[in-house]
Amino acid sequence: MKNKHMLKTLVLGLVVVLMIMGTIVIYQYYLSKIPDSIQLKARTAQTIEYCVPAVGEICHEAITVGAFEQNRTQNTLPIDFTKPFTIITGECEQYQVRLKLFGFLPYKTVEINVTDTKTVVPAGIAIGIYVETDDVLVIDTGSFMNEQGRMTAPAEQILHPGDYILEVNQEPMQGKQEFIHMVEEARGEQLVMLIRRNGENFEVAVTPELNEQGEYKLGIWVRDSAQGVGTLTYLDEDMHFGALGHGITDVDTGELLDLFKGELYCSQIVSIVKGITGEPGEITGMIHYVDDNILGEITQNTGNGIFGEGESMERFTLQEPMEIGYRSEVHTGSAYILSDVSGIPEYYSVEILNLDINSKDNRGIILRVTDERLIEITGGIVQGMSGSPIIQEDKLIGAVTHVLISDPTKGYGIFIENMMGMK
Numbered sequence: 001m002k003n004k005h006m007l008k009t010l011v012l013g014l015v016v017v018l019m020i021m022g023t024i025v026i027y028q029y030y031l032s033k034i035p036d037s038i039q040l041k042a043r044t045a046q047t048i049e050y051c052v053p054a055v056g057e058i059c060h061e062a063i064t065v066g067a068f069e070q071n072r073t074q075n076t077l078p079i080d081f082t083k084p085f086t087i088i089t090g091e092c093e094q095y096q097v098r099l100k101l102f103g104f105l106p107y108k109t110v111e112i113n114v115t116d117t118k119t120v121v122p123a124g125i126a127i128g129i130y131v132e133t134d135d136v137l138v139i140d141t142g143s144f145m146n147e148q149g150r151m152t153a154p155a156e157q158i159l160h161p162g163d164y165i166l167e168v169n170q171e172p173m174q175g176k177q178e179f180i181h182m183v184e185e186a187r188g189e190q191l192v193m194l195i196r197r198n199g200e201n202f203e204v205a206v207t208p209e210l211n212e213q214g215e216y217k218l219g220i221w222v223r224d225s226a227q228g229v230g231t232l233t234y235l236d237e238d239m240h241f242g243a244l245g246h247g248i249t250d251v252d253t254g255e256l257l258d259l260f261k262g263e264l265y266c267s268q269i270v271s272i273v274k275g276i277t278g279e280p281g282e283i284t285g286m287i288h289y290v291d292d293n294i295l296g297e298i299t300q301n302t303g304n305g306i307f308g309e310g311e312s313m314e315r316f317t318l319q320e321p322m323e324i325g326y327r328s329e330v331h332t333g334s335a336y337i338l339s340d341v342s343g344i345p346e347y348y349s350v351e352i353l354n355l356d357i358n359s360k361d362n363r364g365i366i367l368r369v370t371d372e373r374l375i376e377i378t379g380g381i382v383q384g385m386s387g388s389p390i391i392q393e394d395k396l397i398g399a400v401t402h403v404l405i406s407d408p409t410k411g412y413g414i415f416i417e418n419m420m421g422m423k
Contacts, residue, residue, distance in 0.1 A: 030054070030101055034081060035357045037111040039326035039417055042092050044117075048328060049084040054107050056081075056099035089114045113422070119321045122389035122396050123232035123241075123313075124338030124345035126269055128287030129306070130227045131248055131262035131298060135196070136179045138163040139221040139252045147210040155206050155218045160197065162255045165222070167194040176224040183208050184216050191218075196258075223250065226257060229267055229285035230306075231339060231387035232295075233399045233419070235317050239310040241296055244387040245399035245414040246362045247303045262298030264308070265289060272341060274379035275408030283341065283384025304362050304419050305387070305399070318345065325395030326422075327357055327364070327415045335367070337400055339388040341377050348374040352392070353410070362401040365390065365413035380409035390416075 033052045040046055057076045079085065079097055093114045099107040140161050143153035159165075165173055168182050168191055183191065190207045208216040230244045243264070247256045267285035275281030287293070296310035319338070332355060336347045348371035356364045367390070369380045378385070381403040390398040390413050397416055404410040 031108065032356075032358055034099070034108065034110060035327060036108065037113060038328050039422055040087060040089050040112060040114050040328070041117045041326075042089055042114050045086050045088045046328070047084055047086050048081075050081050051083065052081045052101075053103075054081045054099040054101050055079065055103055056097045056107075056110075058095055058097045058112065087112075092116060115422070118236075118324050118420075120234040120236045120324060120396060121317045121321050122234055122319050122338050122391065123317045124319070124340055124389055125232050125313075125317065126267045126283070126285055126340040126384070127230055127232050127243060127295065127387075128227070128265035128267035128285055128289075128293075129230055129243075129248065129262065129298070130225065130265065130287075130289060131257060131301065132175075132225045132260045133223065134164070134258040134260040135224075136165040136173050136176055137223045137250060137253070137255075137257070138165065138195075139223050139250070141220050144217055144219055145212045147212060147214065149212070152209050153219045154209050155220045158204050158206050159193075159195070159218075159220055162197070162250075162253045164196040164258060165193050166196055166201065168192070170194075176222050179222060183218055186216065188216060221252075223252075226250065227287070229269075229283055229287070229384045231385055231400075232264070232313070232317075233305070233387045233389050234396060234416075235310055235313060237321075239296075239313075240307065241310050241313065242305050242307050242387075242399075242419055244305050245401040245419055246305065246386060248301050248306060256303060257301055259298065259301040262301070262306070262308070264295040264298060264310075264313070266293045266295060269341070269343065272378055272382065274377075275382045275403060276379060277407065278405060280403050280405060281379050281382030281408060283378075283382055285384065304414060304421070322391075323395050324416045324420070325392060325397040326417050327355070327397075329395065330355060330365070330392060330397045330415070333392075334370075335390055335392040335397070337367075337369075337385075337388045337390050339374070339385050339400075341374065341385070347391070350390070352390075359415065360418065362414035362418065363412040364415045364418065365398050367400075367411060367413055369409045369411075375409060378408075380407075381411035382408070 095112040097110045101107040138159050141155045143151045146152045211217050232243045235241045265287050270286045271284045273281045295313040298308040300307040332352045350367045352367050354366040388400040398413040401414050402412040
């Protein structure tokens with residue numbers, strides 16, 4: 001009898017645990033189905049369709065919600081996300097909707113941002129990129145043979161890959177060559193360096209040693225610049241541009257480069273290595289680093305793209321201006337990318353396979369190239385196509401950012417509102 005009672009208790013406990021786990025799984029599943037913020041255009045009617053069993057109220061008199069208008073209570077309107085509804089917006093404003101799952105379970109607070117319609121020119125042109133880092137970047141440390149014929153590593157465990165050297169003996173660093181000169185001029189005396197590591201500044205001391213050739217060395221590799229080829233995404237009416245859809249990182253450390261200055265240049269495509277399974281392809285461009293080829297100045301290097309001010313690129317952006325499309329307007333299905341792989345930007349068909357509407361990074365869109373012309377030229381998505389505008393229903397909705405190594409016809413994209421820093 002006692003064993004039977006224990007078995008019932010065990011079964012009941014197991015059922016309760018399974019119910020709790022099921023509730024958590026369901027809650028987490030639905031949590032990802034509605035974004036934390038929804039961008040809407042002012043003075044328009046827009047249909048919202050998430051089909052999630054969640055309801056709430058929006059608080060403001062300047063917004064109406066389709067058929068629910070008759071249920072207005074003071075300045076609040078009910079919103080039912082279980083079915084499509086139409087929001088009719090007024091002027092630019094910000095609202096909050098507190099939602100409950102199944103009508104009783106606290107769910108999330110969604111911000112609704114109503115903004116003026118923004119229009120930009122999608123570019124899709126190949127660009128050359130040159131940036132100089134803010135201070136001197138440590139790529140790696142290593143050992144060398146000293147003058148006595150023994151291996152030595154003066155900077156090992158003191159400097160780390162990804163460190164930025166800001167000052168040496170209280171002298172600011174202006175670049176790699178100046179740093180190398182200061183190491184040599186120290187003549188084996190200890191150097192006190194101010195470095196930045198993971199956002200924190202502190203001092204370290206390193207003593208150079210003579211190598212077999214009689215040169216003073218620290219056993220580190222440093223860099224102060226980077227260059228490459230990418231794609232310009234858009235140009236706005238004030239000649240501000242956005243490109244790449246991801247940041248410029250160091251090829252060795254993978255760290256986002258701290259920008260000192262940078263320029264965009266005209267780039268001529270000279271060759272394309274097609275992408276194959278397991279190996280990403282690449283566009284190789286020829287860049288002439290002369291003033292006449294400068295298209296604009298890079299002022300920001302962020303995880304969601306590079307940005308700056310254009311100088312003479314308007315003659316290269318041949319497309320007509322178009323509205324940007326917010327993530328609430330994006331859907332799976334057919335779309336296009338605008339990319340320069342043949343000497344001139346052209347539209348190529350793609351299919352949007354999946355959307356992560358809560359994505360805050362540059363991988364919120366998964367797409368597949370369906371255009372046989374592009375597959376024939378590149379194999380799909382290759383390095384150098386990052387920044388190619390993604391167009392759906394005549395709206396700029398995002399930019400290509402990464403290729404899937406396992407399938408070069410597939411890749412990731414960033415929502416344009418993420419790229420442009422809209423909350």
